[in-house]
Protein backbone atom coordinates (compact mmCIF):
# COMPACT_ATOMS: atom_id res chain seq x y z
CA UNK A 599 0.00 0.00 0.00
CA UNK A 600 1.19 3.54 -0.80
CA UNK A 601 0.00 6.26 1.55
CA UNK A 602 -0.25 9.75 0.03
CA UNK A 603 -1.23 13.23 1.11
CA UNK A 604 -3.09 15.34 -1.41
CA UNK A 605 -3.30 18.96 -0.30
CA UNK A 606 -3.44 22.54 -1.53
CA UNK A 607 -1.58 25.08 0.60
CA UNK A 608 -0.84 28.77 0.38
CA UNK A 609 2.71 30.14 0.64
CA UNK A 610 2.14 30.74 4.37
CA UNK A 611 0.90 27.15 4.85
CA UNK A 612 -2.80 28.01 5.10
CA UNK A 613 -5.15 25.27 3.86
CA UNK A 614 -8.46 26.32 5.40
CA UNK A 615 -10.48 29.20 6.75
CA UNK A 616 -13.74 28.86 8.70
CA UNK A 617 -13.93 25.20 7.66
CA UNK A 618 -13.70 26.04 3.94
CA UNK A 619 -11.03 26.20 1.24
CA UNK A 620 -9.81 29.82 1.01
CA UNK A 621 -9.56 29.79 -2.84
CA UNK A 622 -11.20 28.40 -5.94
CA UNK A 623 -8.76 26.89 -8.44
CA UNK A 624 -10.69 24.75 -10.95
CA UNK A 625 -7.58 23.03 -12.32
CA UNK A 626 -6.63 21.92 -8.82
CA UNK A 627 -10.11 20.56 -8.15
CA UNK A 628 -9.84 18.63 -11.42
CA UNK A 629 -6.40 17.30 -10.40
CA UNK A 630 -7.85 16.17 -7.06
CA UNK A 631 -10.83 14.49 -8.74
CA UNK A 632 -8.74 12.64 -11.29
CA UNK A 633 -6.07 11.55 -8.81
CA UNK A 634 -8.49 10.19 -6.20
CA UNK A 635 -11.22 8.77 -8.47
CA UNK A 636 -11.90 5.12 -7.66
CA UNK A 637 -9.53 5.21 -4.67
CA UNK A 638 -9.86 5.10 -0.90
CA UNK A 639 -9.71 8.54 0.74
CA UNK A 640 -9.16 9.15 4.46
CA UNK A 641 -10.32 12.37 6.11
CA UNK A 642 -11.02 13.96 9.47
CA UNK A 643 -14.60 14.50 10.57
CA UNK A 644 -14.33 18.28 10.06
CA UNK A 645 -13.20 17.90 6.46
CA UNK A 646 -16.04 15.44 5.80
CA UNK A 647 -18.52 17.96 7.19
CA UNK A 648 -16.98 20.88 5.31
CA UNK A 649 -17.37 19.03 1.99
CA UNK A 650 -20.94 18.37 3.06
CA UNK A 651 -21.42 15.00 1.34
CA UNK A 652 -19.43 11.85 0.58
CA UNK A 653 -17.26 12.16 -2.51
CA UNK A 654 -18.70 9.92 -5.24
CA UNK A 655 -16.79 7.02 -6.81
CA UNK A 656 -14.39 6.80 -3.87
CA UNK A 657 -14.30 4.90 -0.59
CA UNK A 658 -14.81 7.66 2.01
CA UNK A 659 -13.15 6.79 5.34
CA UNK A 660 -13.93 9.32 8.09
CA UNK A 661 -12.02 9.58 11.40
CA UNK A 662 -13.84 10.76 14.53
CA UNK A 663 -13.87 10.11 18.26
CA UNK A 664 -17.66 10.39 18.23
CA UNK A 665 -19.25 6.90 18.08
CA UNK A 666 -22.58 8.43 17.01
CA UNK A 667 -20.99 9.45 13.71
CA UNK A 668 -21.44 5.83 12.62
CA UNK A 669 -24.92 6.90 11.50
CA UNK A 670 -23.23 8.49 8.46
CA UNK A 671 -21.95 5.10 7.28
CA UNK A 672 -23.22 3.98 3.92
CA UNK A 673 -22.81 0.94 1.75
CA UNK A 674 -24.11 2.77 -1.32
CA UNK A 675 -21.93 1.48 -4.15
CA UNK A 676 -21.23 4.99 -5.50
CA UNK A 677 -20.70 6.81 -2.18
CA UNK A 678 -19.55 4.28 0.42
CA UNK A 679 -18.72 5.81 3.82
CA UNK A 680 -16.87 3.99 6.59
CA UNK A 681 -16.39 5.63 10.00
CA UNK A 682 -13.38 4.79 12.19
CA UNK A 683 -12.06 6.03 15.54
CA UNK A 684 -8.35 6.46 14.75
CA UNK A 685 -5.88 7.03 11.94
CA UNK A 686 -4.45 3.56 12.58
CA UNK A 687 -7.88 2.00 12.13
CA UNK A 688 -8.40 4.01 8.92
CA UNK A 689 -5.14 2.73 7.45
CA UNK A 690 -5.85 -0.86 8.49
CA UNK A 691 -9.29 -0.71 6.91
CA UNK A 692 -7.92 0.76 3.66
CA UNK A 693 -5.18 -1.87 3.51
CA UNK A 694 -7.93 -4.51 3.52
CA UNK A 695 -9.62 -2.76 0.56
CA UNK A 696 -6.67 -2.44 -1.86
CA UNK A 697 -8.02 -5.25 -4.04
CA UNK A 698 -11.05 -3.06 -4.70
CA UNK A 699 -9.75 0.52 -4.48
CA UNK A 700 -6.10 0.18 -5.46
CA UNK A 701 -2.69 0.28 -3.81
CA UNK A 702 -2.57 4.06 -3.36
CA UNK A 703 -4.59 5.44 -0.44
CA UNK A 704 -5.09 9.20 -0.16
CA UNK A 705 -5.21 11.22 3.03
CA UNK A 706 -7.19 14.30 2.01
CA UNK A 707 -7.12 16.35 5.23
CA UNK A 708 -7.61 18.36 7.14
CA UNK A 709 -4.91 19.97 9.23
CA UNK A 710 -5.13 17.59 12.18
CA UNK A 711 -5.08 14.44 10.10
CA UNK A 712 -2.26 15.73 7.86
CA UNK A 713 -0.13 16.47 10.96
CA UNK A 714 -0.81 13.08 12.52
CA UNK A 715 0.22 11.27 9.34
CA UNK A 716 3.18 13.40 8.21
CA UNK A 717 5.70 10.85 9.51
CA UNK A 718 4.15 7.87 7.74
CA UNK A 719 3.17 9.09 4.25
CA UNK A 720 5.16 7.90 1.25
CA UNK A 721 4.10 10.62 -1.20
CA UNK A 722 2.82 14.19 -1.00
CA UNK A 723 0.90 15.85 -3.83
CA UNK A 724 1.13 19.49 -2.81
CA UNK A 725 -0.55 22.23 -4.81
CA UNK A 726 1.40 25.26 -3.64
CA UNK A 727 -0.30 28.61 -4.19
CA UNK A 728 2.40 31.27 -4.42
CA UNK A 729 0.72 33.88 -2.26
CA UNK A 730 -0.32 34.21 1.38
CA UNK A 731 -3.92 33.71 2.49
CA UNK A 732 -5.55 34.43 5.84
CA UNK A 733 -6.80 31.27 7.52
CA UNK A 734 -6.95 29.16 10.67
CA UNK A 735 -5.70 25.74 9.50
CA UNK A 736 -2.22 25.08 8.10
CA UNK A 737 -0.22 22.31 6.45
CA UNK A 738 3.18 21.58 8.06
CA UNK A 739 6.40 22.45 6.22
CA UNK A 740 7.66 19.60 4.06
CA UNK A 741 11.01 18.64 5.60
CA UNK A 742 13.64 18.57 2.80
CA UNK A 743 15.68 16.08 4.82
CA UNK A 744 12.79 13.62 4.74
CA UNK A 745 11.20 14.33 1.33
CA UNK A 746 12.58 14.97 -2.14
CA UNK A 747 10.69 16.86 -4.87
CA UNK A 748 10.20 14.51 -7.81
CA UNK A 749 7.83 16.52 -9.99
CA UNK A 750 6.92 20.17 -10.51
CA UNK A 751 4.43 21.78 -12.90
CA UNK A 752 4.03 25.56 -12.71
CA UNK A 753 0.73 27.27 -13.50
CA UNK A 754 -0.38 30.89 -13.67
CA UNK A 755 -4.20 30.88 -13.84
CA UNK A 756 -6.22 32.02 -11.93
CA UNK A 757 -3.22 32.75 -9.67
CA UNK A 758 0.40 31.54 -9.75
CA UNK A 759 0.62 28.04 -8.26
CA UNK A 760 2.57 24.79 -8.75
CA UNK A 761 1.70 21.12 -8.69
CA UNK A 762 4.50 19.57 -6.61
CA UNK A 763 5.10 15.91 -5.86
CA UNK A 764 7.36 14.81 -3.02
CA UNK A 765 8.57 11.32 -2.26
CA UNK A 766 9.90 10.17 1.10
CA UNK A 767 13.68 9.78 1.02
CA UNK A 768 15.07 6.34 1.73
CA UNK A 769 15.85 6.02 5.44
Ligand SMILES: NC(=O)c1ccc[n+]([C@@H]2O[C@H](COP(=O)([O-])OP(=O)(O)OC[C@H]3O[C@@H](n4cnc5c(N)ncnc54)[C@H](OP(=O)(O)O)[C@@H]3O)[C@@H](O)[C@H]2O)c1
Pocket residue numbers: 604605606607612613614615616617618619641642643644645646648661662663664683684685706707708709710711712714735
Ligand atom coordinates in the same frame (compact mmCIF):
# COMPACT_ATOMS: atom_id res chain seq x y z
N1 LIG B 1 -6.53 22.88 1.27
C1 LIG B 1 -6.70 21.58 1.40
O1 LIG B 1 -6.11 20.78 0.65
C2 LIG B 1 -7.61 21.06 2.45
C3 LIG B 1 -7.92 19.70 2.50
C4 LIG B 1 -8.78 19.24 3.51
C5 LIG B 1 -9.29 20.13 4.42
N2 LIG B 1 -8.97 21.45 4.33
C6 LIG B 1 -9.47 22.41 5.33
O2 LIG B 1 -9.04 21.98 6.61
C7 LIG B 1 -9.99 22.37 7.57
C8 LIG B 1 -10.37 21.18 8.44
O3 LIG B 1 -9.19 20.69 9.10
P1 LIG B 1 -9.15 20.48 10.69
O4 LIG B 1 -7.72 20.31 11.11
O5 LIG B 1 -9.95 21.56 11.34
O6 LIG B 1 -9.99 19.14 10.89
P2 LIG B 1 -9.85 17.64 10.28
O7 LIG B 1 -8.42 17.21 10.37
O8 LIG B 1 -10.55 17.56 8.99
O9 LIG B 1 -10.74 16.85 11.33
C9 LIG B 1 -10.44 16.90 12.70
C10 LIG B 1 -11.32 15.91 13.41
O10 LIG B 1 -10.91 14.58 13.07
C11 LIG B 1 -11.06 13.73 14.20
N3 LIG B 1 -9.75 13.26 14.61
C12 LIG B 1 -8.54 13.86 14.43
N4 LIG B 1 -7.56 13.08 14.93
C13 LIG B 1 -8.16 11.98 15.44
C14 LIG B 1 -7.70 10.81 16.09
N5 LIG B 1 -6.37 10.61 16.30
N6 LIG B 1 -8.58 9.88 16.49
C15 LIG B 1 -9.92 10.05 16.29
N7 LIG B 1 -10.43 11.15 15.66
C16 LIG B 1 -9.56 12.10 15.26
C17 LIG B 1 -11.74 14.57 15.28
O11 LIG B 1 -13.12 14.45 15.03
P3 LIG B 1 -14.22 14.56 16.21
O12 LIG B 1 -14.11 15.96 16.74
O13 LIG B 1 -15.53 14.27 15.54
O14 LIG B 1 -13.86 13.52 17.25
C18 LIG B 1 -11.25 15.97 14.92
O15 LIG B 1 -12.07 17.00 15.44
C19 LIG B 1 -11.14 23.01 6.80
O16 LIG B 1 -10.95 24.41 6.76
C20 LIG B 1 -10.98 22.46 5.41
O17 LIG B 1 -11.51 23.32 4.41
C21 LIG B 1 -8.15 21.92 3.38
